[in-house]
Amino acid sequence: MIKTVAVGDQNGTEILAGQLAACAKPGDVILMHGTLGMGKSAFCRAYIRAFANNPHEExxxxxxxxxxxxxxxxxxxWHFDLYRLSDPEEVHELDIEDAFADGVSLIEWPDRLEYLTPENRLDIHIEPGSNVDGRVFQLIPHGEDWENRIAKLGGDGA
Known part of the structure; x- marks a missing residue:
């Protein structure tokens, strides 16, 4: 099941990220897909702030x-930006296995992972929305109970 959520602005992105953070579990891996400027980092920042329950978290x-x-x-x-990596072997130097084992991992430019991409994950594809600040998020679950968790997302303005 693919869940599609359209948001009209940055506030909608923050709401969606907060909803996802509220249902986080240890070992979660979220892969952020999208071209430059689509808001991958903005989504991750909002997710981290919501997870920390601190809107001012640096x-x-x-x-x-x-x-x-x-x-x-x-x-x-763990917030990874793999844009500058050229070989998936470089990912090991970032202690990504530790992140996968005991934390929540947010990964921008996940195509750099190649064969290291975990089976249990949530892929989020971000595309332009109906206006300049709008975005369309496609949430694609893989494994465990991602499908149940994302089914509840998207309300309250997102």
């Missing part, structure tokens, strides 16, 4: 560091 982009780890309760959230 969430720097991992564009140059490749990974940012947020030691949150009950599990850490």
């Amino acid at each position: 969430v720097p982009s991992p564009t140059f560091t490749l990974v940012q780890v947020y030691e949150l309760d009950p599990v850490p959230v």
